[in-house]
Amino acid sequence: MKQNHTTPETFLGVGYTRDRAGLPLEAVRVPVPRPAADQVLVRVAASSLNPLEYKLADLNFMGRTPPVVLGLDLSGVVVAAGPGVDRVAAGDAVAAMADLNGDGGWVAADGGEAGYAVARQFLTVRKPPSLSFRDAAVLPMAFLSAFAGLYGAVRAGDTVYIPGGGGGVGHLAVQMAARVLAAGMVISSGSRPESIALARRCGAHHVFDYRRDDLSAEIAKLTGGRGVDLVFDATYSERSFVETSKTVRRGGRWAVLGVGPGRTTRLAETHSPVAAVLAERGATYVNVNLLRYFSEPATLDGEARDFLRRGMDLAMEWAARGLVVPHVGRTIDSTVAAISEGLKSLKAGGAAPGKVAVIVDRDLAGEG
Numbered sequence: 585m586k587q588n589h590t591t592p593e594t595f596l597g598v599g600y601t602r603d604r605a606g607l608p609l610e611a612v613r614v615p616v617p618r619p620a621a622d623q624v625l626v627r628v629a630a631s632s633l634n635p636l637e638y639k640l641a642d643l644n645f646m647g648r649t650p651p652v653v654l655g656l657d658l659s660g661v662v663v664a665a666g667p668g669v670d671r672v673a674a675g676d677a678v679a680a681m682a683d684l685n686g687d688g689g690w691v692a693a694d695g696g697e698a699g700y701a702v703a704r705q706f707l708t709v710r711k712p713p714s715l716s717f718r719d720a721a722v723l724p725m726a727f728l729s730a731f732a733g734l735y736g737a738v739r740a741g742d743t744v745y746i747p748g749g750g751g752g753v754g755h756l757a758v759q760m761a762a763r764v765l766a767a768g769m770v771i772s773s774g775s776r777p778e779s780i781a782l783a784r785r786c787g788a789h790h791v792f793d794y795r796r797d798d799l800s801a802e803i804a805k806l807t808g809g810r811g812v813d814l815v816f817d818a819t820y821s822e823r824s825f826v827e828t829s830k831t832v833r834r835g836g837r838w839a840v841l842g843v844g845p846g847r848t849t850r851l852a853e854t855h856s857p858v859a860a861v862l863a864e865r866g867a868t869y870v871n872v873n874l875l876r877y878f879s880e881p882a883t884l885d886g887e888a889r890d891f892l893r894r895g896m897d898l899a900m901e902w903a904a905r906g907l908v909v910p911h912v913g914r915t916i917d918s919t920v921a922a923i924s925e926g927l928k929s930l931k932a933g934g935a936a937p938g939k940v941a942v943i944v945d946r947d948l949a950g951e952g
């Protein structure tokens with residue numbers, strides 16, 4: 585294993601120290617992890633906020649023993665690599681997603697320390713020089729989610745409905761459908777003027793206000809009463825699931841990100857009409873779930889790894905080519921207070937549209 589000798593033994597991470605501790609997060613001193621055979625150790629330049637992080641702090645549903653350091657989206661520089669790693673090497677600038685059942689790389693950077701995290705090589709990719717560390721860091725989790733929902737599912741000319749096109753996953757999904765996968769019509773929705781505007785800028789042809797407009801009626805009008813070929817619903821909202829399931833055409837496809845209808849609280853299962861609505865239309869119901877690969881590791885087989893590796897490669901390639909470009913609505917420092925406040929606002933639905941970037945190391949990220 586190549587090891588950078590300046591790497592410290594410990595760092596002051598940001599995460600939770602008690603089961604179901606919730607927000608605010610805390611600073612916690614943890615050992616710098618050592619990369620296993622197929623892992624790299626990344627000195628972190630930047631990261632981003634994902635709803636998963638407040639959910640883990642609230643519910644600890646991956647069954648971890650605290651302390652848990654959060655910050656699962658990563659960009660930075662490889663400082664050490666396990667012996668099985670041949671895709672990247674020490675010194676490379678990379679983007680990566682840490683295992684979703686492992687630790688991340690947020691550091692209480694106001695203490696002047698660097699943050700470190702390990703990532704597996706199939707979830708690590710070289711960062712193109714034209715892409716900033718900040719922009720590379722907001723892509724992994726949100727891009728892979730959109731990729732898993734749409735890639736191989738959208739055919740050229742399809743009519744696609746992606747609710748929440750101003751969200752972290754949604755704004756990338758809209759661009760992917762409209763600019764790469766050649767969907768014929770992309771429909772989206774939002775409630776806040778800034779997220780509606782972002783969905784439009786991302787290439788959605790029609791964007792509705794889900795609080796005000798009658799989505800089913802509007803989509804019926806746009807599709808001549810037929811319905812859309814495909815829905816990709818990454819809103820985690822039961823209300824949205826019920827509404828979007830009614831917009832799929834007969835024999836179409838309804839893909840949902842995460843645990844799906846009836847289970848959005850994770851605490852209780854409730855009755856959901858979605859499966860019946862889809863069955864009545866003969867539509868295919870697909871669950872897309874990155875978390876499942878980590879909560880049920882048997883699902884992370886060779887095919888799944890290849891798919892995720894391809895997703896990480898295309899995240900960088902499409903961003904560098906200006907096809908699927910991350911929108912950073914807000915950039916914050918990696919401090920306990922700023923991250924906790926950012927997650928609180930994400931939880932309340934009031935975060936900036938697109939993604940919130942976290943600058944972990946100003947010098948390394950070139951954001952000084």
Ligand SMILES: NC(=O)c1ccc[n+]([C@@H]2O[C@H](COP(=O)([O-])OP(=O)(O)OC[C@H]3O[C@@H](n4cnc5c(N)ncnc54)[C@H](OP(=O)(O)O)[C@@H]3O)[C@@H](O)[C@H]2O)c1
Pocket residue numbers: 634635636639725726729747748749750751752753754773774775776779780794818819820821823824841842843872873874875876930933938
């Ligand atoms: N399991 C997995 O693999 C996985 C992976 C990634 C993300 N996720 C989950 O997916 C969800 C979305 O993540 P994100 O990062 O995109 O979150 P986000 O940035 O907070 O975006 C959520 C979006 O949903 C929109 N929305 C909320 N209710 C809606 C409704 N009824 N109809 C239409 N749009 C609605 C919001 O629009 P307005 O703000 O305009 O209201 C916002 O644009 C989160 O719950 C996250 O935990 C799961």
